[in-house]
Amino acid sequence: MKRNIHKKKSNFGVWLDDQEDINIYVLAKASGISYTTIAKLCNNPNYFPNFSTIAKINKGLKELGKSVVLIDYFDK
Numbered sequence: 001m002k003r004n005i006h007k008k009k010s011n012f013g014v015w016l017d018d019q020e021d022i023n024i025y026v027l028a029k030a031s032g033i034s035y036t037t038i039a040k041l042c043n044n045p046n047y048f049p050n051f052s053t054i055a056k057i058n059k060g061l062k063e064l065g066k067s068v069v070l071i072d073y074f075d076k
Contacts, residue, residue, distance in 0.1 A: 012073035013042030022064055031060025
């Protein structure tokens with residue numbers, strides 16, 4: 001998936017764009033987090049989610065067969 005080079009993305013957003021088998025919709029369904037929250041994670045490099053949100057997304061990624069330490073993608 002090609003991304004718009006003029007739009008600033010978070011590190012997590014860049015990683016998610018590089019995945020061929022996962023997109024925001026699939027991750028939202030697997031994690032139980034809303035599309036809007038995941039889009040904010042991907043598009044706002046200054047957004048830092050609550051720990052519970054990180055835990056749910058990690059659980060969703062694990063269900064999708066991805067082994068990712070999500071906290072590594074946030075700069076705080």
